[in-house]
Amino acid sequence: MDSKTPPGHHTPHHSPTADVLDDLRGAVGETQVLVGTGLEAYERDWRKRYHGHALAVVRPGTVAEVAQVVQVCAHHGISIVPQGGHTGLVGGGTPDNSGAQVVLSLQRLKRVREIDTDNLTMTVEAGCVLQAVQAAAAEHDLLFPLSLAAEGTCTIGGNLATNAGGTQVLRYGNARDLCLGLEVVTAEGQVLQGLGGLRKDNTGYALRDLYIGSEGTLGIITAATLKLFPMPAATLTALATCANPSQAVALLRLARTRLGATLTGFELMNALSRELVAHHLPQIPQPLWFGATSGEASRDAGAARPCPAWSVLLEQSDEQGPEQAQMRLEALLAEALEQGLIDDAVVAKNLSESRELWHLREAIPLAQAEEGLNIKHDISVPVSRIPAFIKGTDALLQTRHPGCRLVNFGHLGDGNLHYNVQAPVGQSAARFLAEQEAAVNQLVYDAVMAHGGSISAEHGIGALKREELTHRKDPVALALMKRIKAALDPQGLFNPHRVV
Amino acid sequence: MDSKTPPGHHTPHHSPTADVLDDLRGAVGETQVLVGTGLEAYERDWRKRYHGHALAVVRPGTVAEVAQVVQVCAHHGISIVPQGGHTGLVGGGTPDNSGAQVVLSLQRLKRVREIDTDNLTMTVEAGCVLQAVQAAAAEHDLLFPLSLAAEGTCTIGGNLATNAGGTQVLRYGNARDLCLGLEVVTAEGQVLQGLGGLRKDNTGYALRDLYIGSEGTLGIITAATLKLFPMPAATLTALATCANPSQAVALLRLARTRLGATLTGFELMNALSRELVAHHLPQIPQPLWFGATSGEASRDAGAARPCPAWSVLLEQSDEQGPEQAQMRLEALLAEALEQGLIDDAVVAKNLSESRELWHLREAIPLAQAEEGLNIKHDISVPVSRIPAFIKGTDALLQTRHPGCRLVNFGHLGDGNLHYNVQAPVGQSAARFLAEQEAAVNQLVYDAVMAHGGSISAEHGIGALKREELTHRKDPVALALMKRIKAALDPQGLFNPHRVV
DSSP, X not given: OXXXXXXXXXXXXXXXXXXXXXXXXXXXXXXXXXXXXXXXXXXXXXXXXXXXXXXXXXXOSSHHHHHHHHHHHXXXXXXXXXXXXXXXXXXXXXXXXXXXXXXXXXXXXOOEEXXXXXXXXXXXXXXXXXXXXXXXHHTTTEEOOOOOTTTTTOBHHHHHHTTOOOTTHHHHOOGGGGEEEEEEEOTTSOEEEEOXXXXXXXXXXXXXXXXXXXXXXXXXXXXXXXEOEEOOSEEEEEEXXXXXXXXXXXXXXXXXXXXXXXXXEEEEEEHHHHHHHHHHOTTSOOTTTSSOOSSXXXXXXXXXXXXXXXXXXXXXXXXXXXXXXXXXXXXXXXXXXXXXXXXXXXXXOSHHHHHHXXXXXXXXXXXXXXXXXXXXXXXXXXXXXXXXXXXXXXXXXXXXXXXXXXXXXXXXXXXXXXXXXXXXXXXXXXXXXXHHHHHHHHXXXXXXXXXXXXXXXXXXXXXXXXXXXXXXSOHHHHHHHXXXXXXXXXXOOBXXXXXX | OTTSOOTTSSXXXXXXXXXXXXHHHHHHOGGGEEOSSSOHHHHBOTTSSOBOOOSEEEOOSSHHHHHHHHHHHHHHTOOEEEESSOOOSSSOSSOOTTXXXXXXXXXXXOOEEEEETTTTEEEEETTOBHHHHHHHHHTTTEEOOOOOTTTTTOBHHHHHHTTOOOSSHHHHOOGGGGEEEEEEEOTTSOEEEEOOOOSOOOSSOOHXXXXXXXXXXXXXXXXXXXXXXXXXXXXXXXXXXXXXXXHHHHHXXXXXXXXXXXXXXXXXXXXXXXXXXXXXXXXXXXXTTSSOSSSOOOHHHHHHSOOOSEEEEEEEEETTOHHHHHHHHHHHHHHHHHTTSOSEEEEOOSHHHHHHHHHHHHTHHHHHHHHOOEEOXXXXXXXXXXXXXXHHHHHHHHHHSTTOEEEEEEXXXXXXXXXXXXXXXXXXXXXXXXXXXXXXXXXXXXXXXXXTOBSBSSSOOTTTTHHHHHHHSOHHHHHHHHHHHHHHOXXXXXXXXXXX
């Protein structure tokens, strides 16, 4: 990108581009219209898969300024790529290569406008970092439960625009379920006043839900009213091992029955997921493997005693305090052992052990990256279909792509797997991807569709899956989506060529 | 209606109307196209406020037949009023007086297509009566939590089309929150295949949420995949009394903190609500009033010892069984007593006492109907604004409409009040309504808006509140709704002049 100066930077005044930049500067001030070099953070996604080139990066500081920017762009017919923390995984927030798009960064809109402790709501601006939202709630001893790996960088506006998922969906739902109201700038640069902490409001169409998950293609979310929850008195974590996914599904069913809504997390990991963590991150303890919870694990030691075939991480958040919570969790695990659903289990004795268990799960993406490039899938199927999906798809992959390795982990409680395919041992990952990625994707997505699933459970469509979506989504749904896009953004200003 | 034969009934063949009827008969069979007299159940709402007159009532038996009916109507330019159990409160399912609309009854689509116990979902057709849906789930020891007064008659399709609320919203959400997928017939007579039990699916716009709550104006819901829950091991009910709404809000906050998601109901009743029940339905026990839980209450006896100013009905559904549940509920009430939030409390000792407590709450609409016509409001404000809303609005009503009486009860946990205004004692209810309804509505809705509330919390807009909505809803939102209506139903076939 550095090799090319964006159009407009050195062009004489009164050119069309200069007019646009002048109008944008009029809207947000000289210093908040960035052009030229040094804009990598805005023009390249963090995984370095998408590298674009913007006319300008504009950083409004208020919703009125956002509206003005949209009006300027609408007037000049310039398309807009809204951007939050720029942590997306599907290229939805990176400008294209035309040098003709404006990146509209929401990062300066980061006020917490209100916390209403009796209504259990907070109203925050789109650019608030997720972790800051969690922290602002925690100051009042309240919980904002959305939690995901990028929470130190991603913004709540981006979370809502992509309907983010994460590790607490089983109990609290996706970002959509945590939002009661939105403020949105429309394609005409008007402000939709939809904030407010109402739990019931049946006055017309669900505009809020339409904007949530639309990935910046229908409007620009500038603020949101979010649900909060009393902070649970105790949060406990356990690790259990079992022989196959059917047992994991049966354990989930039992856990939901015994723990109800206090079951807040239920994560599945296959053996290879844990083996890669043990190999690349040996400092992380590997309980229920070598019979020890200390950090002695290594791949070689594991050869003698193989890694458990499947591991489940359970989290329970209980209002009744730690003793009651531990009693319930241990009773559940004892019952599961008795029923033969699990082989072994360990409950974290303190916060530090609990963090270690989560670390085991959260280190998998890093460990697999260390192992080499792989073919990622963020898929969901009904929970009841998980065992058949895994068995059938694993087998088919082995037949058609012999030796390929499955790094299979994810949010079993939501039917959501990160079902990633790694090159066979000793084979070049780059070559494997180049030669087999298309066929692997086809195979996996065919299986997902056969089980009534989704090709994007929580990461969205963006640029990455837009073409695939045209083959996989109900054509009636696709046609309706296009009509909605045309109705709400007739000029096609907002994030063109994304989603639809 | 009986006095007038619908057009088409006796007209000669080959008239436009006869052509339509022929085509409809071709779509669903002779016997399922009803014309002429005896159609009151379809043409008049149950509260007898709306009385229309249809070209025909058509009763398709499959989704394919629904699609054909829509195609026939689209071809002839005939508008369609979709209808479920016809229990709505806002005139959304009754045809107009033109004799030119087709009532499309979904009542024959009543199959339970699938129950998936491991995925905790069921797929049912739109015409399933809510109680039948609950019962089908209960057969598998599972809970479908949507519950409301009309559950013996209303259909799940109508519940979804109106985003129904009810008594379990605090824990489980509205109908919207209980639905994972929809099958919908579009205005072109195509079938949107959106069923499926996925808890995460980020592949495009939230079409499901757009149809839910659209009151039949955007498409016809023909089937839905619903969330189920393990049946709680124990459900307990308690009644508490307090001096004012501020204390009730503080009790709610404490209950949410101590009981978490096991708090499934939190209903508020003012004194007059209970007094009317005591007067008109003296067989219902009135605990915490005369110091007795037996049914001796009467209005005269109450004169000596006044009815508690405010009463709260709490429900707790616990996975841990009855003993643990009772311990938790009693501990909560003891803490509330100690903090001075409540004056007294009683926990139902068994299912029969629990039903009596609920009966007390559920009898209020009947008791107020016995007392005479009144001006009804189904409003919501943020929970934190409830005390100020009640205090200010009560006072203003007394100033401008001296002697008027407030029957104020509802789902405090959701910020939703049925804030109903009754004529002063001894004054004609009919005259009060005729002379003061418009001014009372204006006053109440002004207050609702001033507190950031909604003029329709759970009943919808229909015909009743459509005009009011144009004054109360954000104009940007209204304009967007009209664009969406035009995009998805360009001919305006579906339930015209409702909602937008």
